[in-house]
Amino acid sequence: MSTLTATRSRRRDQRPAWDEEPSFLGKSVKALFLLVYAAAIIVPLWAVLATSLATEDALVRSGGDMIFLPTDISLQAYREILSGGAVTKSLLFTLMLTAVGTAISLVLTVGAAYGLSRPGSVWHRKMLTAILVTLLFAPGMYPSYLVVQDLGLLNDMWALILPVCFSAWNLIVLRTFFMTSVPGELIDAAKIDGAGEFRTLFKVVLPMSKAILAVIGLFYAVGYWNTYFLAVLYTPGLETKPIQVLIQQWLIASTGPAGQDAAAAAAISSGMENAPAASLKMAAVVCTIIPIVIMYPFIQKHFTKAVITGAIKG
Amino acid sequence: MAVTAEPAAPTAAPPKTRATAPRRKPLRHRLRLDWPLVVLTVPALAQLAVFFYAPSAYSVIAFMDYSPYRSLWENPIVGFTHFQILFEDPYFVDALLNTLQFAFAQLLFVFPTSIGLALLMHSVISTKLRSTFQSIVYLPYFFSWVLVVSVFTQVLGQDGLFSRWLVGMGGDRLDIMRDPDSFMFLAWLQWTWKDAGWGMIIFLAALASINPALYEAAAVDGANRWKRLWHITLPSIRPVIVLLLILQLGSILSVGFEQYQLQRASVGWGASEVLDTFVYYRTILSANGESLGTAAGLFKGVIGLLLILAANNIAHRLGEQGIYQKS
Numbered sequence: 337m338s339t340l341t342a343t344r345s346r347r348r349d350q351r352p353a354w355d356e357e358p359s360f361l362g363k364s365v366k367a368l369f370l371l372v373y374a375a376a377i378i379v380p381l382w383a384v385l386a387t388s389l390a391t392e393d394a395l396v397r398s399g400g401d402m403i404f405l406p407t408d409i410s411l412q413a414y415r416e417i418l419s420g421g422a423v424t425k426s427l428l429f430t431l432m433l434t435a436v437g438t439a440i441s442l443v444l445t446v447g448a449a450y451g452l453s454r455p456g457s458v459w460h461r462k463m464l465t466a467i468l469v470t471l472l473f474a475p476g477m478y479p480s481y482l483v484v485q486d487l488g489l490l491n492d493m494w495a496l497i498l499p500v501c502f503s504a505w506n507l508i509v510l511r512t513f514f515m516t517s518v519p520g521e522l523i524d525a526a527k528i529d530g531a532g533e534f535r536t537l538f539k540v541v542l543p544m545s546k547a548i549l550a551v552i553g554l555f556y557a558v559g560y561w562n563t564y565f566l567a568v569l570y571t572p573g574l575e576t577k578p579i580q581v582l583i584q585q586w587l588i589a590s591t592g593p594a595g596q597d598a599a600a601a602a603a604i605s606s607g608m609e610n611a612p613a614a615s616l617k618m619a620a621v622v623c624t625i626i627p628i629v630i631m632y633p634f635i636q637k638h639f640t641k642a643v644i645t646g647a648i649k650g
Numbered sequence: 651m652a653v654t655a656e657p658a659a660p661t662a663a664p665p666k667t668r669a670t671a672p673r674r675k676p677l678r679h680r681l682r683l684d685w686p687l688v689v690l691t692v693p694a695l696a697q698l699a700v701f702f703y704a705p706s707a708y709s710v711i712a713f714m715d716y717s718p719y720r721s722l723w724e725n726p727i728v729g730f731t732h733f734q735i736l737f738e739d740p741y742f743v744d745a746l747l748n749t750l751q752f753a754f755a756q757l758l759f760v761f762p763t764s765i766g767l768a769l770l771m772h773s774v775i776s777t778k779l780r781s782t783f784q785s786i787v788y789l790p791y792f793f794s795w796v797l798v799v800s801v802f803t804q805v806l807g808q809d810g811l812f813s814r815w816l817v818g819m820g821g822d823r824l825d826i827m828r829d830p831d832s833f834m835f836l837a838w839l840q841w842t843w844k845d846a847g848w849g850m851i852i853f854l855a856a857l858a859s860i861n862p863a864l865y866e867a868a869a870v871d872g873a874n875r876w877k878r879l880w881h882i883t884l885p886s887i888r889p890v891i892v893l894l895l896i897l898q899l900g901s902i903l904s905v906g907f908e909q910y911q912l913q914r915a916s917v918g919w920g921a922s923e924v925l926d927t928f929v930y931y932r933t934i935l936s937a938n939g940e941s942l943g944t945a946a947g948l949f950k951g952v953i954g955l956l957l958i959l960a961a962n963n964i965a966h967r968l969g970e971q972g973i974y975q976k977s
Contacts, residue, residue: 351775352862354869358773366770373767374786377843380805387804402804402811444694451691458680463691470702473955474904476947477926478933478940479708483701502697533686562794565907569934580796587800588912621800628792635792636785 381625388413388618395612402614413615414623416608423582423604423620429493430561430579431627437497437560442553444502449510450537471504477569484570495570496563496578506552513548514541551638554631561627579624587617712945732945742946744920745928746903752924753902755834760841761898764849765891769883771850772857773875784854787847795908798844802836803827830921833913840909849894856890857883892970900958903950925950 351357358366383402387395390403391410398404417423452464480499489495518541526536542549564580571577577585585600608616681688712732714725736742767787774780790798805811806826813823826832860883868878907926914922919931925946933943 352866354866356875358875366773370770370774370783374783377786377790380801380811383811384801384804402814404811444697447690447692448694451687451689454684454687457687458677458684459688463688463695466695467698470698472900472958473706474951475702475705476709476712476944476951477929478943478947479705479711480701481934482708482711483704487700498697499701502694507694533690537690558792562792562796564794564796565911568911569930580794583800584796584912588796588803589915618804621797624797625793629789632785632789632792636788 384618384621384625388615388622390612390615392612395614402618410611410615413611413619416611417616417619417623421604421607423579423623425576426579426582427623429576430563433493433496433563433578434557434560434627437501438553438557440497441501441503441506441556442549445506445510445552445556446537446542446549448502448507449514450533450541452507453511453514467504467507481569489570491571491573493571493574496566497560499570500559500566501556503556506555510545510548510552513545518544547638551635554635557631558628558635579620583620583624586620709944709948709951711941712948714941716941716944718940728941732941733949735942736945736949739942741923741932742928745923745925748922749903749905749924751834752837752905753898755838756841756905757895757898757902759838760846761849761894763842763846765853765887767846767850768853768857769879771854772883784847784851788851789847790844791848793844795844795906795912798840799909799912802840802843806836806839827913828916830917833917833921836913836917837909852894853887853890856887860886889970892965892968896958896961896965899961900954902957903953 383404386404386406387402389406389409389411391408391412394403394407397407418427448467452460452467454460484490484495484499489498522540522544523536526540531539562580563578564584567574567578567581582604586604589601605613605616611619711722711725713727713729715728715731716725771780771783774783793801803810806824807813808823808825808827810824810827816822816824826836829836864882864886865878868882873881903925905924905926907924907930910922910924910927911930914927919927929943929946929950932939932946
């Protein structure tokens, strides 16, 4: 594998002999397009970061809610939102939700992926079909709501986890990995040595699948961190709201016409008078982005491989 | 003991080919062998039973005059009345038309953007430049819609960066975040910003698997870069394009909920109502809409099912893999 990438990168860094050099115009257009595209993503994020670090003075001088070049940097906004108010509670709640949800999701996905990785085992086709059918149809919003209601989970944290804790797509990716990338000889050897299925799973298969497990776990984690729809649907009365709901109330709904939304937004920022409002909001946005940026390099490194195993071979 | 008695360990068999000789052992015996595999699968099956199969079964209330104050079987059955009401309801028809518009706009504009970006990236020689660019454009895919809309408001909103720059240049404030007429354009910007990078990564993975010898042979035979693009690159990524197209077609009526719900207040429901928001506001937030909303949801689910089966069938006929094999 490493030799393969090495040859590829050597090939990629030099234009192969048979390839004609593109014209200067072609190159410039390409470079300009890529530059503009990247800037369209970077510049807004930079402005968010700069504003979150701005002082009241700097904001007033720039005459608006956003600044681009922070002249004097202040961490006051972060101190305010992280000092135990509504934002802190919401961030901690969402972290907890993410951790619990991801753990449950991984247990379900690993179990099913291993359980279904042996064609010919008992009920294999039936169980696999029962899972794959779920990819073809989506039950409606209200029937799902009814089920959650029947279970007594409305306005309960578990309503944000249980309905979405298992994804058939991730199952396919992991199952395909188990079937194609874990050598069957190893599993046979473990069995001959007297290991049962559970021991084989934990001692042989899982240690070989760390990277893909991490990627799948991170995908689930991003999903839980971004929980918004389920919270709107199932838990509108939850006292501590997921961070996305809080951001929505604070940043998006407060710009709308309804006065009630303004009250909810004011409640979030009450007690945070020592930093400019714009900085506080942008600091909350940055805090919501940070976990994703932390996970990001890892997802990126291993993701392509996972997608290929899932999409092409699945 | 029993382990060694198991013939031809199925793991050795390649996937997708059926076990050549199905074992004809009694169920009891097979269960004694394989029960751990069943036990491991059961939690996932239970999750689906509760949160997929049960709601699917609950969809029967689309055919009833449902009231939450009666037990399920006491509700009178009214057949297709609610579907009839739906299609006579201008709000539903508007939501349906909006949904189709958004879906086709996604197919027509965002999908090709991803392919274009991938092709462009593929032609960049410097590895460093490519990986930097990939990291940048792929990042917003992981942002929630809440974040995307927030960031867009900060930049393109009335008091946003762009407006201020325009005012500074002596122009007018930009009002695109609140203008119903240009909401389609705004939605397109947001999709592209958020998701084009994701599509690009998938196509790049497909592009990376093309054998470079093909290009060399074609170049030696005198094919220029456009001919190589047309005769080698595009045919090579066709299976991936078809796969993604099928998936998109299958979900053509589910363009999402969050993006539209979040911007409903600012652009008005007329421009932003899609099927999911229709169901939400009609059933969850208003009384007596249960059966109607369920009917709308069921309509969406069934159309999605038919579309995905049809698209896959067509893909098979065209000689592509599709998402599943006939077996």
